[in-house]
Amino acid sequence: MLEEKKIVHNNHLLTDEILNNCIHCGLCLPTCPTYALTSLEQSSPRGRIRLIRAALDGDQPISKEFIYEMNFCLDCQACETACPAGIKYGSLVETARDLIHQSKKNSLTERILKKFFLTWTFARHERLKFMARLLRWYQTAGPQAVLEKSGLLKLISKKLNTIQLLAPRISKVFTSEVLDEIILPQSEVTHTVVFLTGCIMDVAFAEINEDTIRLLLHHGCKVVIPKGQRCCGSLQAHNGDSEGAREHARYTIELFAQFNPDYIVMNSAGCGAFLKQYGELFDDDPVMRSKAQFISQRTVDVTEFLIRTGFIQSQKKYSTRYAGKRITYHDACHLIHSQKISEQPRELIRSVPGIEYVELPEASWCCGSAGIYNITHIDQSMHFLKRKIENIRKINPDIILMGNPGCMLQMQFGLRNAGLQIELLHTVTFLRRICEA
Ligand code: SF4
Ligand code: SF4
Numbered sequence: 001m002l003e004e005k006k007i008v009h010n011n012h013l014l015t016d017e018i019l020n021n022c023i024h025c026g027l028c029l030p031t032c033p034t035y036a037l038t039s040l041e042q043s044s045p046r047g048r049i050r051l052i053r054a055a056l057d058g059d060q061p062i063s064k065e066f067i068y069e070m071n072f073c074l075d076c077q078a079c080e081t082a083c084p085a086g087i088k089y090g091s092l093v094e095t096a097r098d099l100i101h102q103s104k105k106n107s108l109t110e111r112i113l114k115k116f117f118l119t120w121t122f123a124r125h126e127r128l129k130f131m132a133r134l135l136r137w138y139q140t141a142g143p144q145a146v147l148e149k150s151g152l153l154k155l156i157s158k159k160l161n162t163i164q165l166l167a168p169r170i171s172k173v174f175t176s177e178v179l180d181e182i183i184l185p186q187s188e189v190t191h192t193v194v195f196l197t198g199c200i201m202d203v204a205f206a207e208i209n210e211d212t213i214r215l216l217l218h219h220g221c222k223v224v225i226p227k228g229q230r231c232c233g234s235l236q237a238h239n240g241d242s243e244g245a246r247e248h249a250r251y252t253i254e255l256f257a258q259f260n261p262d263y264i265v266m267n268s269a270g271c272g273a274f275l276k277q278y279g280e281l282f283d284d285d286p287v288m289r290s291k292a293q294f295i296s297q298r299t300v301d302v303t304e305f306l307i308r309t310g311f312i313q314s315q316k317k318y319s320t321r322y323a324g325k326r327i328t329y330h331d332a333c334h335l336i337h338s339q340k341i342s343e344q345p346r347e348l349i350r351s352v353p354g355i356e357y358v359e360l361p362e363a364s365w366c367c368g369s370a371g372i373y374n375i376t377h378i379d380q381s382m383h384f385l386k387r388k389i390e391n392i393r394k395i396n397p398d399i400i401l402m403g404n405p406g407c408m409l410q411m412q413f414g415l416r417n418a419g420l421q422i423e424l425l426h427t428v429t430f431l432r433r434i435c436e437a
Contacts, residue, residue: 019056019092021085022049028079028089033366033384034072042069045079045089052096062103070096071106072380074373075238076366077337090338097240110376117372118236118244122199125230129174132203136170159378166374166413168204168405175202175209176229183213183223190220191309194261196252196275198268198405199231205405211432212267212302218435219311224259234274238371249278250288253295264299267428269404270371273338275299301335302428303344303403312351319436323354328397329427330388330411331364332404345403345427352434360400361391369410385414392422399423401430 028045029035035044042051042065051066070093077090100106101114121127138144144164147153153161175197193216201209216223233248252275256264266272279293300308329349335341342364350357368374368384388411392400400422402408408424415422 019049019053022046022087023085025084027084028082031078031082033074033076033078033368033387034380037380037383043072045083045087048073048096049087049089049092052092055096055099062100062105066096067100067106070100072377074333074366074368074370074384076333076370078333078364078366081337081340081364094237094240094242097238098242099240101240113376114239114241118239118241122231122235123244123248125176125199125202125228128199128231129176129203132170132174135167139167139170162378162382163375166409168200168409170204171206173206175206175225176227178206179213179225181225181227183217183225185217185220185222187220189222191262192222192224192259193305194224194226194256194259194264196232196264196266196268196271197225197229198271199235200405201268201271202229205408205426208267208405208426208429211426211429212265215302215306215428215432215435216265218432219306219309219314224261226255226259228255232271232274234270235371237274237277238270245274246281249274249281249292253278253288253291256295257291261298263305264295265302265305266299267302267403267426269301269332269334269339270406272299272301273334276339301339301341301344301403303348304339304341306431307344307347312348315351315435317436318352318354318434320354321433322352322399322430324356325398326356326358326396327399327401327430328358328360328392328395329363330360330367330400330402330407332402332407333364333366333370335403336364341403345401348427348431349401358395358397360397361394362387363391365391367407367410367414369404369406371406374410381410385410389414389418389420392420393418397422399425399430401425401427403427 024046026046032044041047048069051069055062055066073093075090075093080087080089083089104111121131153164195213197209213223230251231248232252233245236248237245264275266275276296276299279289279296282288282292327349329345331342365387366384367388368381374381400411403426408426412424415424
C-alpha cells in the first residue's frame with residue numbers, strides 16, 4: 001500500500017485532488033487511439049485514470065495489467081486536448097511510469113533495454129555518436145544489404161527486421177561536429193537564438209538541422225549552437241526515469257542560460273514540449289526553478305518562432321519549385337497536443353503562392369511512432385500507422401510536411417510498405433527550399 005495516498009513525481013505530488021478533477025464524462029474516449037483499437041475501458045484515458053487512482057489508494061497493486069496499460073498508452077496526449085476538465089494526462093501517465101520504474105516490476109528485458117538506451121547511450125552524447133557510427137557502418141558497409149537480400153533477418157525474427165527498417169539512416173556528418181558555436185546572418189541581427197541540435201536530430205537528421213539554421217540566418221537571427229549539448233531529458237521523462245530527466249534538464253538549463261538568448265528554437269516536437277515543462281521540474285529548488293522558467297519561457301517551436309517574428313511578412317521572393325504541388329500536413333502529437341501548435345505551420349505553408357494545400361483527414365491522430373513505442377509495441381504501432389496511411393490515400397498528396405523526426409521515420413516506413421511515392425519533408429526543409437535560404 002502506498003503511503004499517504006500520493007505519488008511523488010518530479011517533486012510534484014499527485015494528490016487525490018488532481019485525480020478527482022476527472023469527471024468521468026468520457027469526452028476523451030473517441031480521441032484515444034488505444035481505446036479505438038481495443039474498445040476496452042481500461043485502455044482508455046478514463047480507465048487509466050481509474051487505475052492510477054486505485055494504485056494511489058493502494059487498491060491496485062503495480063500489477064501486470066497496470067504495467068501493460070500504462071505502457072500501452074502512446075502518451076500522445078490527444079485526451080488532454082479533448083478534456084473539458086483540463087486533466088494533465090501526460091503528467092499522470094509519466095508519473096505512473098515513474099512508479100513502475102521505481103517498483104522494478106517491469107520485465108527484465110524492458111529494464112535492460114531502458115538501462116542500455118536511457119541510462120547509458122543517451123546519458124552522454126559521445127556515447128550516442130559512437131552507437132550512431134556503428135549503425136552507419138551497418139547501413140553503409142554492406143551488412144544491412146546482405147541481410148536484407150538474403151532474407152535472413154526476416155527468417156530469424158520478423159520484429160527485429162521491422163526494427164532495423166525503422167531505424168533512422170545515420171547522417172554522413174553530425175551537426176555538432178561541423179558547425180561553429182556562433183553563426184551570424186549576412187543581414188542585421190534581429191534576434192539571438194539558441195538552437196538545440198537534439199540527440200537523434202544531430203546524428204540522423206543533420207540535414208534538417210542545417211535547413212533550420214539556414215532558415216534562421218535568412219530570417220536575420222544570430223544562431224548560437226552551444227557546444228557540449230546532450231539529451232534534453234524528454235526520453236527519460238516519457239519512460240519513467242524522472243531523476244534522469246531532471247539531471248539532463250539541469251545540465252541543459254545551465255548550458256543554455258549562459259548565452260542569454262531571446263529564444264531557444266526547436267525543430268523536434270518532443271524536445272520542445274519537454275523544454276517548455278522545465279519550469280515545473282524543480283519545485284523543491286527555487287534557484288533552479290527560476291533558471292528553468294527562464295529557459296521554458298523562451299523555448300519555441302521553429303514554426304511558432306517564425307510566425308511570432310513576422311517571417312511571412314518579411315518574405316520578398318519565393319521559389320516556384322513546388323508550384324502546383326498538392327501539399328498536406330501531419331500534426332505531431334507533441335506539437336498539437338502538448339504545445340497546442342497547429343495553426344502556425346499551416347499558416348506558413350498556406351502562405352506559399354502556387355501550391356495546393358489540402359487537409360489530411362485525422363491529421364492529429366497519432367501515427368504510432370511515439371518515441372520508442374514503435375520498438376516496444378510494434379504490432380500496435382503498425383495498426384496506428386495503417387490508419388494514417390489509409391487517410392493519406394484518401395487525399396493522395398504529392399508532399400506531406402511535419403515537424404517531428406519520429407513521425408518522419410514511421411511514415412517513411414508506412415509509405416514504403418504501401419508502395420506510395422509521396423515525398424516526406426520536415427516543414428523547415430520545405431520553407432528553406434521555398435525561400436532559397
Ligand atoms: S475528458 Fe477529462 S474529465 Fe472527461 S473522462 Fe476524460 S479525462 Fe476525465
Ligand atoms: S495519451 Fe493517447 S493513447 Fe494515452 S490515453 Fe491519452 S489519447 Fe489514449
